[in-house]
Amino acid sequence: MGKELSIALLAIAVVGLLHSTAAMETHVVGDKIGWVVPPGGQYTYESWATMHHFAVGDLLVFNFTNGDQDVARVTKEAFDNCNSTDPITLKTTSPANFTLNTTGEYYFIGTKDKHCELGQKLAINVTAEHGSPAPSPAPRGPVTYVVGDKLGWLVPGGEQAYAAWAYGKTFIVGDTLVFNIVNGTQDDVALVTKPAYENCTTNSTIAVYKNSPVSILLNTSGEHFFISTYDRHCLLGQKLAINVTSSTAQPPSAKTPSGSMAPSSPTPHGTSGPGAAHAPFSSAPSRIGSGYFTFLLIAVAAFFYWSLVTS
Template sequence: MGSELKYLAVLAITLAALLHSTAAQETHVVGDKFGWLVPPGGHYAYEVWAAGHKFSIGDILEFNFTTGDQDVAKVTKQAFDSCNSTSPIELKTTGPANFTLDTIGEYYFIGTKDRHCELGQKLAINVTAHSGSPTPSPSPKPSPTPRGPVTYVVGDQFGWIVPPGGELAYSAWAYGKTFYVGDTLVFNFVNGTQDVAVVTKAAFDNCNTNSTVAVFTNSPVNIILNTTGELYFTSTYDRHCELGQKLAINVTAKSTGTATSLSSPTTPSSHAPSAQSPAAPGPYNSAPSMINGSGYFVSFLLVALSFFH
């Protein structure tokens, strides 16, 4: 009788552990609603997505894609870095494809279709021991190497538009870039179809374009970053902001690489970034810096390639 009770106790503990593990299990849909495809934003797109998730043992990665158009391969770090799909650890060609995260450490996934990996269809994640594990502190970043002013074309080849992927499109574009005082943002668009509005954080969050700091209507618009802090840009065209035409960046001091948060000024400041046309040597106007501490990493831009190419 005693041995049977002991056996039942052990069984109960085991079942409880299994139930707890099952309850803690989470399914992560890679790319969320946009799924697994070649991202126009390059490899930064999936880095943005992964940065917003915590992966634990027992969790599942779900790759949603159209069978025949995409595939997903689990590979080594070396294969990931070189986009070598010749000898994958595991290859799945039918969507949706699920991978269970059963060990701690780093996992690497790529698309093996022609040049898909080179074009950014690749995902690297790190799995912690379990859902209750503390998040390790990030290693301190080295001081940035001094450099001259850099000109950034917002959105690169697809420019300043209403992005089909929503506001995370420009988050993906800005991710991984360091903006210093003295750098320039270039907004390219078709005149009469877009504009560039410098706004406060509150206006940015609420898409309220009734009160703007500055508005520029002639493309290209060059915004010179002449102060530290965080800046907010959107469009005043009807519903463009709500549909995702918005960009938030942080500008750091050039010499030290440290960011200085500025309070919310209510009037234009002479220390704010200026915008100027290539045809005019002087600035059009100045705009105050604002701060955006939300740091949203939820999902990212993943849309049809034909739209951007």
């Protein structure tokens, strides 16, 4: 009887270990980019976070250059104001690991000079466990999106800036895009087809708007493409692609299996045109090697079972 009880307890323990091991994930912040002052501003880490599901027990790993970077866990208020004077935790050696041991919101910033202000900040929400059903999105009314938020509509220094801004946002018919052209600059917003967007062709536009702020009602579903027609502005990253869904339809998946946005045929403002936008930062979560741990635990269980039977 003692042997049977020991075997049963061992089996229960192994099942529990297998469950917890398979569920835990390791998230490498920024994936290949790492933890840096991001070229796309704060949208870089915002878009990265939208592609990950964080649960209790997961591990967050920050990879950075020692001496040049650090990472601090802070309060929401400190995160919003980039205040690094009284962090909850400060780590200066890479890799910096944080175990997500409670549900709720976590906030991280870089404390080096102006790094947080330049976008080295990450906010995530941690749920109870992996596999829990996601809540159904509540119906909402029209939303006005200010393109680039405080950045505005300008040459951002890289194509990823506006791609990162758009990533994770849900655009539906009836929403409005507002393009704020920076005062004192000559610029415009052009609605174009996919080929014009991809090739930065400025002499074949659907519509051009010059008076800031430019307000564009998204009155049709499909993918919409915007560029600046001024010299080399589009080539330098002043371009935006978004996907607009019907207000009654479920939004499409943010990624196909390869990590790119699902294509559709845009009909911006009543004008048909083929096209699909390029998706920014298409990396999946880095998972713990559950297969290896499963094999190891089964081997341990087999060893103990053999010991109990032959003793």
